[in-house]
Amino acid sequence: xxxxxxxESALPLVYSAFxxxxxxxxxAGPPTLExxxxxxxxxxxxxxxxxxxxxxxxxxxxxxxRAAVAQTGYTPNRAARxxxxxxxxxxxxxxxxxxxxxxxxxxxxASRVFSDPFFGRVTGGVIGYLRPRSMHPVLMFxxxxxxxxxxxxxxxxxxxxxxxxxxxxAGDPLPGMLAAAALPAVLFARPVDQVPISYVDLAHRDGxxxxxxxxxxxxxxxxxxxxxxxxxxxxxxxxxxxxxxLARHGHGYVPVAEGGFTRDSGEEAMTRLLAEHPGLDGVFxxxxxxxxxxxxxxxxHGRRIPEDVAVVGFDDSSVAAVCDPPLTTVRQPVEDMAAExxxxxxxxxxxxxxxxxxxxxGGIGSADQTDGTAGTxxxxxxxxxxxxxxxxxxxxx
Amino acid sequence: xxxxxxxESALPLVYSAFxxxxxxxxxAGPPTLExxxxxxxxxxxxxxxxxxxxxxxxxxxxxxxRAAVAQTGYTPNRAARxxxxxxxxxxxxxxxxxxxxxxxxxxxxASRVFSDPFFGRVTGGVIGYLRPRSMHPVLMFxxxxxxxxxxxxxxxxxxxxxxxxxxxxAGDPLPGMLAAAALPAVLFARPVDQVPISYVDLAHRDGxxxxxxxxxxxxxxxxxxxxxxxxxxxxxxxxxxxxxxLARHGHGYVPVAEGGFTRDSGEEAMTRLLAEHPGLDGVFxxxxxxxxxxxxxxxxHGRRIPEDVAVVGFDDSSVAAVCDPPLTTVRQPVEDMAAExxxxxxxxxxxxxxxxxxxxxGGIGSADQTDGTAGTxxxxxxxxxxxxxxxxxxxxx
DNA sequence: TTGAAAGCGCTAACAT
DNA sequence: ATGTTAGCGCTTTCAA
Numbered sequence: 001x002x003x004x005x006x007x008e009s010a011l012p013l014v015y016s017a018f019x020x021x022x023x024x025x026x027x028a029g030p031p032t033l034e035x036x037x038x039x040x041x042x043x044x045x046x047x048x049x050x051x052x053x054x055x056x057x058x059x060x061x062x063x064x065x066r067a068a069v070a071q072t073g074y075t076p077n078r079a080a081r082x083x084x085x086x087x088x089x090x091x092x093x094x095x096x097x098x099x100x101x102x103x104x105x106x107x108x109x110a111s112r113v114f115s116d117p118f119f120g121r122v123t124g125g126v127i128g129y130l131r132p133r134s135m136h137p138v139l140m141f142x143x144x145x146x147x148x149x150x151x152x153x154x155x156x157x158x159x160x161x162x163x164x165x166x167x168x169x170a171g172d173p174l175p176g177m178l179a180a181a182a183l184p185a186v187l188f189a190r191p192v193d194q195v196p197i198s199y200v201d202l203a204h205r206d207g208x209x210x211x212x213x214x215x216x217x218x219x220x221x222x223x224x225x226x227x228x229x230x231x232x233x234x235x236x237x238x239x240x241x242x243x244x245x246l247a248r249h250g251h252g253y254v255p256v257a258e259g260g261f262t263r264d265s266g267e268e269a270m271t272r273l274l275a276e277h278p279g280l281d282g283v284f285x286x287x288x289x290x291x292x293x294x295x296x297x298x299x300x301h302g303r304r305i306p307e308d309v310a311v312v313g314f315d316d317s318s319v320a321a322v323c324d325p326p327l328t329t330v331r332q333p334v335e336d337m338a339a340e341x342x343x344x345x346x347x348x349x350x351x352x353x354x355x356x357x358x359x360x361x362g363g364i365g366s367a368d369q370t371d372g373t374a375g376t377x378x379x380x381x382x383x384x385x386x387x388x389x390x391x392x393x394x395x396x397x
Numbered sequence: 398x399x400x401x402x403x404x405e406s407a408l409p410l411v412y413s414a415f416x417x418x419x420x421x422x423x424x425a426g427p428p429t430l431e432x433x434x435x436x437x438x439x440x441x442x443x444x445x446x447x448x449x450x451x452x453x454x455x456x457x458x459x460x461x462x463r464a465a466v467a468q469t470g471y472t473p474n475r476a477a478r479x480x481x482x483x484x485x486x487x488x489x490x491x492x493x494x495x496x497x498x499x500x501x502x503x504x505x506x507a508s509r510v511f512s513d514p515f516f517g518r519v520t521g522g523v524i525g526y527l528r529p530r531s532m533h534p535v536l537m538f539x540x541x542x543x544x545x546x547x548x549x550x551x552x553x554x555x556x557x558x559x560x561x562x563x564x565x566x567a568g569d570p571l572p573g574m575l576a577a578a579a580l581p582a583v584l585f586a587r588p589v590d591q592v593p594i595s596y597v598d599l600a601h602r603d604g605x606x607x608x609x610x611x612x613x614x615x616x617x618x619x620x621x622x623x624x625x626x627x628x629x630x631x632x633x634x635x636x637x638x639x640x641x642x643l644a645r646h647g648h649g650y651v652p653v654a655e656g657g658f659t660r661d662s663g664e665e666a667m668t669r670l671l672a673e674h675p676g677l678d679g680v681f682x683x684x685x686x687x688x689x690x691x692x693x694x695x696x697x698h699g700r701r702i703p704e705d706v707a708v709v710g711f712d713d714s715s716v717a718a719v720c721d722p723p724l725t726t727v728r729q730p731v732e733d734m735a736a737e738x739x740x741x742x743x744x745x746x747x748x749x750x751x752x753x754x755x756x757x758x759g760g761i762g763s764a765d766q767t768d769g770t771a772g773t774x775x776x777x778x779x780x781x782x783x784x785x786x787x788x789x790x791x792x793x794x
Numbered sequence: 795t796t797g798a799a800a801g802c803g804c805t806a807a808c809a810t
Numbered sequence: 811a812t813g814t815t816a817g818c819g820c821t822t823t824c825a826a
Contacts, residue, residue, distance in 0.1 A: 046795090078555070085820085440813045455811065
């Protein structure tokens with residue numbers, strides 16, 4: 001190993017490097033620790049300590065180093081640091097689809113995904129948390145088997161330290177793959193099949209109850225609901241919550257039309273509902289997009305909203321405000337939830353080093369709980385943070 | 398410099414590393430080149446050559462190495478590679494806003510940005526190009542002065558090799574900053590102020606002409622237009638193109654109402670237009686969102702579309718199809734344009750190494766031209782790729 | 795408290 | 811055609 005002849009060659013080495021890079025006028029590239037150290041008249045190690053905020057550094061020297069950093073315009077080289085710390089200081093934001101429909105064009109996937117205002121909000125929340133910590137997410141789509149493998153490979157080789165996963169479908173295999181590989185990850189919403197991964201979610205039942213009570217309070221008596229897909233928890237829970245709340249008020253039966261969380265499916269569902277129950281006077285749609293579709297159909301059938309039929313949506317996404325009429329809806333604090341995802345992931349990556357104070361970032365009534373489901377043994381770290389929804393009253397109900 | 402005692406200490410070094418890592422049963426972490434080399438019975442350099450697809454390697458050895466790679470499950474460590482190649486193998490996808498309105502909440506910015514279907518398409522196109530090359534974009538927002546500085550710093554320190562920039566406003570300072578720092582970047586759309594940076598764009602005038610001719614051909618004679626913001630080239634050019642085309646057909650005057658590319662502004666503009674020109678029978682809106690707003694207002698005023706008033710939009714975004722009625726519009730191949738941006742950037746980063754065959758990725762009639770504008774001397778590399786629009790006829794006109 | 799030195803895993807001369 | 815070797819810029823023992 002190259003070890004001897006050090007104290008003798010160190011100075012010449014530094015000198016020659018200095019000569020060849022600075023004095024000889026060669027374009028020197030960005031300043032390195034070495035440069036800062038030379039300017040400050042200390043060793044690389046000391047500069048490193050100051051830069052990384054490690055104690056045990058003489059205040060005077062600390063000041064000198066800081067000045068040298070400013071003077072040279074030094075910024076740590078991420079690759080070099082990553083190489084030794086084994087941290088990429090990068091996280092992946094994964095938008096994940098289900099199945100292995102490899103035929104699907106991913107450009108279409110992207111457009112479809114982002115046509116739902118939901119993902120923009122998630123992105124905003126994630127960036128809102130990450131950016132102050134000077135981190136930026138790597139955006140990945142995982143709609144095919146191949147793409148999923150790429151995501152796992154990317155994480156496994158350490159290009160990113162962990163993943164924030166937003167699934168668009170039930171039965172997404174990615175969470176399971178991530179868990180199996182023991183890769184740090186946090187999900188938006190509880191996965192259908194039990195997977196030992198932390199997640200953030202909304203108290204969907206409570207939200208649906210809010211909608212039911214509001215409809216009841218404004219005098220509606222012939223209620224119906226356009227549910228989300230019933231194979232995903234959010235769809236199920238919103239339906240169950242609505243039903244239960246009505247039952248508690250003596251309404252034992254509620255017509256249900258299942259939708260797919262898209263505007264089109266909302267229109268179709270509303271059409272069916274109207275055909276079978278022309279006398280209905282209130283509708284709860286499991287998301288705003290479907291509520292918007294429902295409004296369209298209702299108006300087309302000559303119903304006034306909310307006079308003839310009151311409509312309540314869910315999410316309080318951007319379409320809620322532009323809907324005609326503006327939608328009364330149940331607010332899901334997506335941005336806060338996304339930020340919390342990022343926080344949980346960072347906590348997991350740093351292995352219990354996180355700021356405990358960072359929780360409940362504006363999330364009203366959010367609760368932190370350890371998931372008590374069947375574990376794989378190492379589920380001590382599996383966490384679920386549930387946020388509370390809120391009713392936003394506008395014109396539609 | 399540490400140079401002597403090499404051939405003597407090399408073997409023990411390798412041996413001890415081997416002992417401490419594999420034989421002693423210590424968790425060895427991901428396999429390294431070293432591991433593969435040992436398994437294949439060759440040197441690290443040879444493995445590196447095979448992995449990087451460099452010729453001059455004996456086919457037999459090549460096979461052995463490949464087998465060893467498969468056996469060990471080796472994946473190159475990106476940090477180590479970056480450190481020596483000085484390439485991050487990462488590019489930034491920047492959504493940029495203007496001004497220094499630091500008060501603006503970025504979560505709001507994110508939602509607003511993604512509420513326009515345009516950005517989803519850009520994202521899809523970029524990922525579509527990058528992913529087959531196993532690259533993934535880092536998503537950054539640059540809506541405040543601070544955020545812009547972060548973007549520049551991120552690139553300067555080499556965390557990303559270049560930036561794809563999509564500006565939301567005129568007068569965005571980011572392109573200028575990037576150019577000044579000589580950082581590789583490609584813009585979507587020509588910047589208002591001349592900046593020496595490559596960009597992709599659409600032949601807006603041609604698109605507007607298509608709209609004008611279609612409207613004329615279907616018999617409309619009292620035309621009006623809802624323009625985009627006139628301080629951005631796209632807004633200007635679409636208006637100019639429309640005007641010129643009409644002029645060529647003898648229509649010297651066209652009522653114009655300026656909008657801001659949002660649905661709301663489209664509604665307002667349409668309302669004004671209708672008030673001043675109740676007899677109009679055809680409208681060209683400079684984008685689909687505004688066309689949608691216009692349709693709403695027209696219907697509210699009892700006009701049938703297209704019988705009473707024909708409407709043509711621009712973009713062929715996702716709203717075009719869901720509009721009531723479905724919008725006849727001018728298609729902008731955003732995904733292809735975004736992919737081309739990525740290709741141009743890669744070409745620029747690799748300094749003339751790019752695949753020349755990759756151009757015109759489905760872009761019909763796209764043209765590649767060297768920008769002949771006032772240069773800063775080094776504009777030999779500044780390129781502009783202009784795509785041709787296409788008319789998509791649906792129900793609204 | 796500070797510095798010297800050993801690498802992290804990889805690529806790229808430079809020798810064979 | 812293959813191997814040897816010197817780092818890339820950084821963190822981190824280990825000495826002093």
